[in-house]
Amino acid sequence: MNNVKKPNQHIIALISFLALVPLVYFIPDFIGRYVTDNKLLNVIVAVGIIVPLISYVVVPLSLKLLDKKLD
DSSP states (O other): OOOOOOOOOHHHHHHHHHHHHHHHHHHHHHHHHHHOHHHHHHHHHHHHHHIHHHHHHHHHHHHHHHHHHOO
């Protein structure tokens, strides 16, 4: 049988929230200062950076670390 533990959704939500706060705080200002002054383009670029960071870096790494801690 496959004994894969499903991560707790509340833990994933908390990790995502804690990771999103600094990203949403700093990245749009950085984009606005160095890339573009257009608000819509600023939001599109910022979201295009933040979502992959959360989806492919922060959450998988934190789940691996959490799984190692729990074992």
